[in-house]
Amino acid sequence: MSIRRLPEHLVNRIAAGEVVERPASALKELVENAIDAGATRIAVSLAGGGIDRIEVADDGCGMAADEIALALERHATSKLQGDEIDQVGTLGFRGEALPSIASVAHVTIESRTRGQDGWSRTIDNGRLAGEGPAALPPGTRVSVADLFAKVPARRKFLRSVRSEYAACLDVVKRLAMARPDIAFSLDHEGRRVLSVAAGEDRPDRVAALTDRDLAANSIAVDYVRGNARLGGVAGLPTFNRGIADHQYLFVNGRPVKDRLLIGAVRGAYQDLLARDRHPVLALFIDVPAEEVDVNVHPAKTEVRFKDPAGIRGLIVGGLRHALDEAGHRSAQRPSAAALGNWQSETDLHRYSPDLLRHSRESGNPASFFPGGGAGQGSWTPAFAGVTRVQDRSQDFAPQARAEAAVEPVPQAQSFPLGVARGQVAATYIVAEAEDGLVIVDQHAAHERLVLERMRRAMANGGVARQALLLPEVVELDEPACDRLEARLDELAELGLELERFGPRAMLVRATPAMLGAGDIKGLVTDLADDLAAFDSALGLKEKLDHVAATMACHGSVRAGRLLSVAEMNALLREMEVTPHSGQCNHGRPTWVKLAHGDIEKLFGRK
Structure with missing residues (x-):
């Protein structure tokens, strides 16, 4: 032919x-x-x-x-x-x-x-x-x-x-x-x-084209490494989406959908988001024209960098730096559906007059709501260890505080997350702040705090460990034991001392001191699962982050544990100074705020 x-x-x-x-x-x-x-x-x-x-x-x-x-x-x-195709402006x-x-x-x-x-x-x-x-x-x-x-x-x-x-x-x-x-x-x-319109600020333009709530739930990114610069806006981890259609990446003003950049974003948010959630962001990378080839794809949607590792480090480092600066922030707008679930005064009409009369005569407010009392004519205060006032009329009075006040109540104006006023369902801390009501998920918040403590300890030479009086044997399948055995030194840096104990078991000799006793078997089993999922896909640092996050989850304050006011306030104060404390290790918010205006709407004042 x-x-x-x-x-x-x-x-x-x-x-x-x-x-x-x-x-x-x-x-x-x-x-x-x-x-x-x-x-x-x-x-x-x-x-x-x-x-x-x-x-x-x-x-x-x-x-x-x-x-x-x-x-x-x-x-x-x-x-x-001219003829310089690598100088495209x-x-x-x-x-x-x-x-x-x-x-x-x-x-x-x-x-x-x-x-x-x-x-x-x-x-x-x-x-x-x-x-x-x-x-x-x-x-x-x-x-x-x-x-x-x-x-x-x-x-x-x-x-x-x-x-x-x-x-x-x-x-x-x-x-x-x-x-x-x-x-x-x-x-x-x-x-x-x-x-x-023309002339908008970049954050305003991004918010106008994505989600108006992004402006209040994002942080500015401005980071320089070498001759490359990263700018834009990044949504808080708690302000996320189920798909990655709200991630906008630009190189020298050119919109791109590059796998290297998308992977770097995923790495930056890896322990701040659940695996099936994606951040909302717009990132602008500026590099010299000779450092990037924009013609590797006919539609110019992909690019090739001369130093791909440096660009990945720029994105991960820039996003981490910005998220660290965000401190304890979290996406805080309560949804209309959540506000609609609050009961109003008219809801009381659902209960019969006989039930209302019984509540008043018995002096038992808990018996008013179905399931609220422990039994017929009995009621146990939530904090049984609190010193009781001898006056019989106070036995069943509503307790506005979690325990008897022995010191002046701190002023809410002094702290961003306010001061603790009580605990709900032995799971949520209720605090009063200057601008509203703060509700904290104690397990999620403490999980993040423990992880950040472990990271600091690793950076300072290793996590302190606590030896077990009697080593505990954890039975696993053989591949799981092999994965753990291959990472014994790294786990030891995190305070977990393991030893192979036959083909299908691991011996636990010490655990991180900050975790306490906890569920050792569940911890080791979850670590083996994490290593199976990420061992081949992530670098050493990223693997350690996943392991630390799993350990932090097992060592955190569980839902259902009663806390004293001092413990609640200590948790709030540590959250205010800890990076990323606005979300747990799985990307869920650790606290929400009901602003004064929202509370007024509930009562028809607005």
């Missing part, structure tokens, strides 16, 4: 297969062209999810008639000055987008430079369909209609109108996020879907 040169229209269609996968691909190229043209306002209009029509209008520099014709030829570009330079799109759709380009007349050129699936003068303000307007209408093999692989529209919206959001100095608008089927 002889070799021949392919005709130009077929070459364009082959190139279109690389550049134009779906309407969102064409839209991305057109909006990037508008940005590179120096536009300050970009308007996008779609019909049929972009399948039927895409229109992008900008107020950029515009093109003359001969430049429009040249722009529709392959490998013609205004974005690469624009969003693209390949020069394939317009001719590739025009080879599989009906494309009309209208453009006008300032001080000149406008011109229009129409290409229908690779063939010139007409050209002539056009009336429009300075700038460019590109219309793409009937994408893949004459390429049925490609069109049948497009998804539903809803899916294609969602992909187009995501493209515009990412580009608008990268350039807060440009105004963007997006209309679909005549309905305004997105509109952002």
Whole structure:
């Protein structure tokens, strides 16, 4: 078979297969062209999810008639000055987008430079369909209609109108996020879907395009390592999503979906989030142009760094530094559903008059609610060890404090998390702060505190251990014992001293002192499971973090344990000075706040 040169229209269609996968691909190229043209306002209009029509209008520099014709030829570009392809300062330079799109759709380009007349050129699936003068303000307007209408093999692989529209919206959001100095608008089927003004701050632009609550539940990121800089906003670990569709990553202003960067984000949040939850963030990486190759992917959605390990360290270090600065913060907006579960005064009507009368006559407030009393005519205070007042009338009086006051009550204004006022269900600490009511999950909070103590101890030479009077034997299967035996030295650094005891058992000689006795068998079993899940996928430091998190969970204060007021306040004070104490090791919030305004709404004061 002889070799021949392919005709130009077929070459364009082959190139279109690389550049134009779906309407969102064409839209991305057109909006990037508008940005590179120096536009300050970009308007996008779609019909049929972009399948039927895409229109992008900008107020950029515009093109003359001969430049429009040249722009529709392959490998013609205004974005690469000289021959240095590693010094790209624009969003693209390949020069394939317009001719590739025009080879599989009906494309009309209208453009006008300032001080000149406008011109229009129409290409229908690779063939010139007409050209002539056009009336429009300075700038460019590109219309793409009937994408893949004459390429049925490609069109049948497009998804539903809803899916294609969602992909187009995501493209515009990412580009608008990268350039807060440009105004963007997006209309679909005549309905305004997105509109952002020029000149917004980056955090405001990100919040406007993702979630308005992000502004109150995020931290700013600004971190420099070498000649690379990381900026943007990162959501608190408790402000998360079930899928990773709210993670926006940019390299030198270019939106990317790079596996290296996504993996680095996952590593930074690894012990702050549950495994099936994902953070909300927008990160902007700025590196010298020669340090990154933006042309490893036809659609320029992936990049290649000269120093990938350094970039990963930049992201992990920058996010960790920012999250450390967040201290004990957590996502704190109570949901409308949660507020709606509070009982109002009218709910009392559900109980019979006889039950109300019995409650008053017996002096037993607990017997008022079903299941509230320990038995017929009996009631046991929650804190039985508290010194009782001798006056019989006080035996069943509501106890507003967890124990008798022996010192003046501390002032709530002095502490961000307030001062303890009591304990609910032997699980939640109720504290009064200056600006509202704070409820703390004692197990989740203490779990995080123990983990951070272990980390500090590891950094200072190792975790103190406590020898067991009688070593405990834990039976496991042989592979689990092998995994633990291979990590004996690392576990010893964490204060857990193990020894192989036959083929299917481990001998525990010492445990971390800060954990106490606890459930030793459950601890060792969970550690073996963690090593099975992560041993091959994570580095040594990350493995130790997972092991430490498992140990902290077993050594924390359990739900159901009664705490004294002093213990509660000590827990609150340590939370205020401990990094990441706003969420437990699994990403759940450790505390929530009911602001004064929310409480007033419950009582109809607002």
